[in-house]
Amino acid sequence: MPANKRKAFLLAILALLFIAVLFSPPDKVYPELNPAPWENMPISVYIDDKNIPPHYSPSYRVQVEKALEYWSSGGSGKLGYIPEFEIVEEDNADILIMWVENLQKDAGVPEGVAGFARPYEVNGRYERVEIVLEVGNYQGYSWRQYGDANMREIAKHEIGHALGLGHSTDRNDIMFPTYDQKDDINPLLVQKTLPLIIAGILLGLALVFYHGGGWLHSRKKRERLEEDIFGEKDK
Template sequence: MYGIRMSFVLLMVVLVLPTLSTASEAIPEIILDYPWDHSPITVYIDNISVPEHYSPTYYTQIEEAMKYWEKGGNRNLKFTPVFELVDSKDADIRIKWVENLENVEGAPSGVAGYARPRISDDRYLRVDIVLEVGNYQGKAWRQYGDATMLSIAKHEFGHALGLGHSSDRRDIMYPEHEQRDNINPLLLSKYGPLLRAAVFVALIFLLYLGVSWHHSRKKRKKLEDEYFK
C-alpha cells in the first residue's frame, strides 16, 4: 500500500514538474536586468531567405521596433539599448521570418513569434527571433499586416532585452493572446529551481499526510481489535 502511494507521488513529480516549468504565469516581468554585456547590440535581419508571403514592409517594422526600445519602450528596462544593424549572421540578435510557425517549426497553434535566447552566466550570448508572416483563421490563410508585425516585433525584442511577460493588458509585453506568442522555457531556468523546490515541499507534505493517515488508521484498527471484540 505504502509502496503504491510512494510510486504515485513519484509519478506526480515527473508529471507535474514539466508542466509547471512551462507555465507562463511563472515568467517574471524582468528576467535579466542587464542581458547584454556590451553596446551597441548588433542585429541581423534575414530578408534574403524569406517565405512566400513575406512583405518588404516588414523590414521597416523591425526598424520601428528597434527605435521603440531605443526611445525607452515600455519604460521597464533598466538600461537604454542601442542597436546596430549588421550584415553578418554573427549578430547578437538574429531575425528571420517563416511562413507559418506551426508548420515550419512545430510551434503550438496560434504562436506568431518567439525569441530564443542562449544564456550564459546571466547574460545573453545570442537571441534568435523567429516571426511568422501569417496564420490560419479557420481554414483561410491570413497574412499579417504591418501593424501586427510591428507589435509582434516589439514584443519579441522586449524578450531579447531581458523582459518577461507583463500582466498589464496595455503593456507591449502582455501576451496578447498567449497562443499568439511563445517564450522559450529556457528563460525560466533562473526561476525553475525555486519552483521545483516549492513543488517538492508540497509533495513531501502530501506524502506526510498520507503516511500519518495510514498510521492513525492502523492505530484505530488496533484499538478496535482490542476493545470491540
C-alpha cells in the first residue's frame, strides 16, 4: 500500500478513536439504572418464606425486613427519593423476594453470585422486580451457609437494584458488586464499556496495520539494497 494511503488509513483510525473516547461517558457518575422506577408509594413487597430451600434460616426474613428499613430510612444516600414499603402476603407484589439453595445450581448463574434482582420495566417504570437470594455458597469444596449479617448485606444490595440503583465503583458503597456479579442486568455498564472495547479493537488494528505495513516496507527496501549490492534479487 502506498505511504500516503497508509497515512490516510491511520488518520481515519485515529479519528475513530477520538470519537470513541469522546462518546464514552465519564466514569465517576454514580450509576442509576432508573432514577424513578416506582410510580406509587408504598412499594408492596412479598417475602416468600414458605417455598424455602433446605438450608433456609427463619432469621433471614428479619434480615430482609432490616434491609428494607435501611433503604426507607435513607440508605446509602444515593437514592433521589425515599422509598416506602408495605410487606404484603400476596405474591403479586411489586417486589418479590425468594430464596434458593444455590444460585449456580438452581438458577444457572455464574459462580460467586449470591443474589440477583430482575426488574420488569414497562414504559420506563418498574412493573415488578424479582429478587432471588441464595442461602449459602461453596468456599473451596465445602458448602457454607450465609450468616444473618451476610444475608442482610446481600438483601440491601439487591433491594438497591430494585429501587433503580446500578453498581458503584466505591468499595465502601453497598452497591459495590461484592456479593453478586449480576452485571448483565446493568445496561449502563454496557454503554460505558462498549466505546472502550471498540477503541481497544481499533487501536489493536492500527498497531497491527502500522507494524505490518512497516515490516513490508522495510523488506522491500532490503530487497532493493540487496539487488544493488549483489546485482540480483535474493528470491
